[in-house]
């Protein structure tokens with residue numbers, strides 16, 4: 304870790320900070336491109352104040368470093384030039400007031416209370432305030448697999464999966480569900496989820512294109528492998544009789560998909 308700028312900044316900080324060792328490479332990867340720039344960086348969760356100094360040293364003096372905590376004692380870090388906001392990350396009115404006072408944010412890092420409600424409300428409340436090409440990062444997401452942070456059904460990782468589903472619903476092939484048009488991509492590390500915000504890219508239509516080069520009349524073999532020889536033997540003589548029945552194609556697809564899942568024992572990958 305000797306070559307990690309965020310780890311060096313962490314060690315250099317004059318006050319106590321608590322971070323998992325695996326996070327520093329992730330910080331370098333995600334936040335490295337913002338170093339030396341006049342960005343607005345927000346961290347939820349101040350505790351001993353050490354991470355505020357770490358971020359200042361990591362991003363450089365141009366960065367505006369803002370801390371959020373429920374503990375009013377955290378106000379003391381204002382004297383060191385940090386902007387401190389006292390309130391609860393699970394309070395939507397706190398975030399409304401915060402967004403109005405702070406304006407657009409480049410990076411928000413949630414290292415607060417880590418309950419599902421706190422994490423989800425923070426993302427939902429702040430998504431609209433993150434600049435395009437900015438990041439909203441939630442850490443300690445392993446709480447989604449621990450007792451005591453909320454009902455599993457509403458875990459943060461399930462919420463993230465739901466957002467991923469909503470990103471894919473942007474496809475022109477899927478028309479019946481609300482799509483997510485602020486988050487361009489979701490990046491998942493061990494215990495950290497990063498949402499990359501980019502509204503123009505998220506709104507860009509996706510249409511099928513071709514580069515108009517010779518196609519060699521290649522046949523698409525996508526369904527060949529999926530045919531179960533036993534079903535083909537039974538079903539082939541029936542095709543001319545059944546092909547005009549309504550819903551027959553859908554039923555055939557359903558049978559083929561089921562047979563394929565069984566043949567390759569796909570259930571073993573769902574644990």
Ligand SMILES: C[S@@+](CC[C@H](N)C(=O)[O-])C[C@H]1O[C@@H](n2cnc3c(N)ncnc32)[C@H](O)[C@@H]1O
Nearest residue numbers: 320321348349350354372373391392414415416
């Ligand atoms: C894990 S510590 C933060 C550690 C710090 N970021 C560091 O690197 O050293 C969590 C902090 O979140 C604060 N916190 C807990 N629940 C909160 C809430 N609902 N809203 C805001 N802050 C909260 C706690 O007071 C505590 O200071």
